[in-house]
Amino acid sequence: MSTIRVDPEKCILCGRCVETCPAHLFVMNETVTVREEEHCIECGHCIAICPEDAITHEKLDAMEFEIIGERKEISPEDMMHFLRSRRSCRVYLDREVPRDVVEQLLLAGRYAPTANNSQDVAFTVVQNPVSVKKVARMAAEFFGQTVEMLESSPEPLPPALQKNLRGMRMNYELALQGKDRVIRGAPMFIVVHASESISSQANCHYALLQMVLMAEALGLGNCINGYMVAAAEYVAEIRAELGVPEGSRVYGCMTLGYAKHRFRKIPPRREAAVQWR
Numbered sequence: 001m002s003t004i005r006v007d008p009e010k011c012i013l014c015g016r017c018v019e020t021c022p023a024h025l026f027v028m029n030e031t032v033t034v035r036e037e038e039h040c041i042e043c044g045h046c047i048a049i050c051p052e053d054a055i056t057h058e059k060l061d062a063m064e065f066e067i068i069g070e071r072k073e074i075s076p077e078d079m080m081h082f083l084r085s086r087r088s089c090r091v092y093l094d095r096e097v098p099r100d101v102v103e104q105l106l107l108a109g110r111y112a113p114t115a116n117n118s119q120d121v122a123f124t125v126v127q128n129p130v131s132v133k134k135v136a137r138m139a140a141e142f143f144g145q146t147v148e149m150l151e152s153s154p155e156p157l158p159p160a161l162q163k164n165l166r167g168m169r170m171n172y173e174l175a176l177q178g179k180d181r182v183i184r185g186a187p188m189f190i191v192v193h194a195s196e197s198i199s200s201q202a203n204c205h206y207a208l209l210q211m212v213l214m215a216e217a218l219g220l221g222n223c224i225n226g227y228m229v230a231a232a233e234y235v236a237e238i239r240a241e242l243g244v245p246e247g248s249r250v251y252g253c254m255t256l257g258y259a260k261h262r263f264r265k266i267p268p269r270r271e272a273a274v275q276w277r
C-alpha cells in the first residue's frame with residue numbers, strides 16, 4: 001500500500017508535483033505515478049502545490065494544510081528597514097511576556113527551514129523567575145571557574161580567548177555582587193537544542209533567527225546569547241536544568257522581554273567583504 005497517492009480522476013497532469021518534489025518522487029507518464037516513496041521527506045510541497053487536491057499522503061493530514069490565499073506582501077523597503085533597525089536588547093523591564101506571545105515565537109521557530117525537513121529543533125522556554133536566576137547564576141559560576149583555569153595556564157592564551165576573558169570575568173564578578181551579566185536580567189530566555197547530527201546546528205540557528213525576527217515584530221526586546229550556549233556546552237547540570245536530553249546539544253539561546261529603552265539610530269556596519277565573479 002503506498003503512502004502517497006495521486007488520484008487520476010482529479011489529476012490534470014499539470015506537472016507541478018513532478019517539478020516541485022525535492023526528492024523527485026513523482027513521474028509523469030500517461031498518469032502521474034510515485035516511485036521510491038521511502039525517500040519522501042514529508043515536506044508537504046506536493047499537496048501544497050497541487051491545484052486540484054489530487055494528492056494525499058498517509059503521514060500528512062490534508063486538513064492541516066492552511067490555504068495561503070492572498071499573500072500579504074512586505075515591501076522591500078519595509079523589510080530592509082525592519083532588518084536594519086533590529087537591535088540586540090540588554091536592558092529589560094520587569095514585565096512578564098504572556099504565554100500566547102511566547103507561543104507565537106515558537107511557531108515562527110518551528111517554521112524555519114531544516115535540512116531534509118528534519119524538524120529536529122527542540123525548545124526550552126525558561127520563564128519561571130527562580131529557574132531563570134538559577135541557570136544564569138550557574139552560568140556565571142562556570143565563567144568564574146573558566147577564567148581561573150585560563151589565567152593559571154602556563155601557556156599564553158590565543159588572542160581570541162584573551163579578548164573574551166574580560167567579559168567572562170565580568171560575568172562572574174558581577175554575579176558575586178548580585179548582578180546578572182550573562183542574560184542581563186531578562187525575564188526569560190529560550191534555548192534551542194537538537195540531537196547531534198550533520199545539520200542540527202544550522203537548523204537550530206535558523207530557528208533562532210526566525211524567533212529573533214518574530215520577537216522584533218511582536219515588539220519584544222531580545223538578544224542572542226552565546227554565553228548561555230557555552231555554559232550549557234560544558235556544564236551537565238545546566239543541561240539537566242534545561243531538560244536537554246542526553247545526546248542533544250544546545251546550539252542557541254535568546255533572551256527576551258520588554259525593552260526598557262528604544263534605539264533611536266541604526267549604527268553603521270563595516271563594508272561587506274563581497275566578491276563578484
Ligand SMILES: Cc1cc2nc3c(=O)[nH]c(=O)nc-3n(C[C@H](O)[C@H](O)[C@H](O)COP(=O)(O)O)c2cc1C
Pocket residue numbers: 086087088089090223224225226227228
Ligand atoms: C552567535 C552570537 C552570540 C551572541 N552572544 C551574545 C551574548 O552572549 N551576550 C550578549 O549580550 N550579546 C550576544 N550577541 C549579540 C551581539 O553582540 C550583537 O548581535 C552584535 O553586537 C550586533 O548588535 P545588534 O544585534 O544590535 O545588531 C551574540 C550574537 C551572536 C550572533
